[in-house]
Amino acid sequence: GDSVTQMEGPVTLSEEAFLTINCTYTATGYPSLFWYVQYPGEGLQLLLKATKADDKGSNKGFEATYRKETTSFHLEKGSVQVSDSAVYFCALSGGAGNNRKLIWGLGTSLGVNP
Amino acid sequence: EAQVTQNPRYLITVTGKKLTVTCSQNMNHEYMSWYRQDPGLGLRQIYYSMNVEVTDKGDVPEGYKVSRKEKRNFPLILESPSPNQTSLYFCASSLSDRGPYEQYFGPGTRLTVT
Numbered sequence: 001g002d003s004v005t006q007m008e009g010p011v012t013l014s015e016e017a018f019l020t021i022n023c024t025y026t027a028t029g030y031p032s033l034f035w036y037v038q039y040p041g042e043g044l045q046l047l048l049k050a051t052k053a054d055d056k057g058s059n060k061g062f063e064a065t066y067r068k069e070t071t072s073f074h075l076e077k078g079s080v081q082v083s084d085s086a087v088y089f090c091a092l093s094g095g096a097g098n099n100r101k102l103i104w105g106l107g108t109s110l111g112v113n114p
Numbered sequence: 115e116a117q118v119t120q121n122p123r124y125l126i127t128v129t130g131k132k133l134t135v136t137c138s139q140n141m142n143h144e145y146m147s148w149y150r151q152d153p154g155l156g157l158r159q160i161y162y163s164m165n166v167e168v169t170d171k172g173d174v175p176e177g178y179k180v181s182r183k184e185k186r187n188f189p190l191i192l193e194s195p196s197p198n199q200t201s202l203y204f205c206a207s208s209l210s211d212r213g214p215y216e217q218y219f220g221p222g223t224r225l226t227v228t
Contacts, residue, residue, distance in 0.1 A: 034216075043118075043204055043219035044157075089157070101172070102217060106156040 002027040006090045006105035013080055013112050021075040021108045023064075023090035031092040033057075033066050033073040034102070038087040047075075047088070080112045116141045120205050120220035127195055128228055135190045135223050137205030145208045146188040147172070147217070148180065150201040157204070163188055195227040 007022040025033065035047040035057070048057030053068035062077045073090060090105040118139045127133055139146065147162040149172075159172030163182040177199055179191040188207075192199060205220040 041221075043221045044206075044217075045219065046216045049216070101159065101162075102157075104157045106154070 002031070002092060002094070002103045004090050004092055004103050004105040006088075006108055009087075009107075009109040011108060011110045013110070015082055015112055015114050016079045017112075019075070019077040019080045019084070019110070021088055021090075021110070023073045023075065023105060025071050025073065025090075025092050025103075027071075027092055027094075027103075029094070031094060033064070034091045034093070035062070035064055035073070035075050036089045036091060038089065038107070040086070044089065080110070082112045082114050085110055085112045116218070118205055118207055118218050118220035120203075120223050122223060123221060124224050126226045126228065129196055130194050133192050133195060133225075135192075135203060135205075135225070137188045137190065137220060138186050139188075139205075139207040139218070140186065141207065141209075141218065142185065143207035143218075144185070144210045145215075146182065147206045148178070148188070148190050149204045149206065150174065151204060151222075152201050160190070160203075195225075197227050199225065200227050201225060 003026045005024050032051045034049045036044040037047045038044045048059045050057040050066035056065045064073050064075045087107045087109045089107045091102045093102050121136045144165045148160040149157045151157050158174045160178050161180040163169040166185050169180050203223045206217040208215040208217045
């Protein structure tokens with residue numbers, strides 16, 4: 001079945017460091033890919049998404065490119081801030097365009113020190 | 115403001131005492147879903163609903179019930195809670211179950227069953 005694997009955390013960086021959180025997936029068809037972020041004490045919110053191969057999603061300085069050849073959707077940010085400390089989840093939804101079920105990675109906790 | 119609300123935010127109860135966690139959205143979304151989040155297990159879907167009076171089981175439905183009598187509300191019912199249902203619960207909604215639509219999450223309900 002479909003699955004998402006993301007790098008284990010926690011990840012700890014200093015402010016202004018470069019961030020990469022790896023995400024790879026296994027899916028049939030043509031899934032859409034998402035990154036969600038969960039700030040402390042809050043629910044999840046969509047950070048960015050990509051719906052087809054070679055699409056780049058971007059938001060708040062974060063970027064991720066849908067790479068079909070490597071089945072990856074790695075999250076990157078050039079210069080992290082303390083306010084980026086959160087848990088990041090990679091997810092996919094069905095290749096048939098069916099959003100009925102989101103397949104989730106286990107989440108990667110990011111801490112940014114000033 | 116477009117949002118998903120859940121109540122209560124925190125609940126401590128005892129084994130066997132029936133409880134209901136309410137979920138309401140004001141975006142006229144068709145699709146609603148309940149998840150539980152546990153350390154090391156990520157997000158797991160409990161139940162989902164594609165529209166009024168249409169519900170279906172997710173990955174971990176045992177011990178839970180849901181109903182969808184109105185489009186905006188999707189309560190989660192624990193008829194006889196047990197300690198293994200201690201968890202963080204999230205309600206989510208999206209426009210439809212077709213297409214890569216963003217899911218909007220509530221703030222979460224932290225349930226402890228003693």
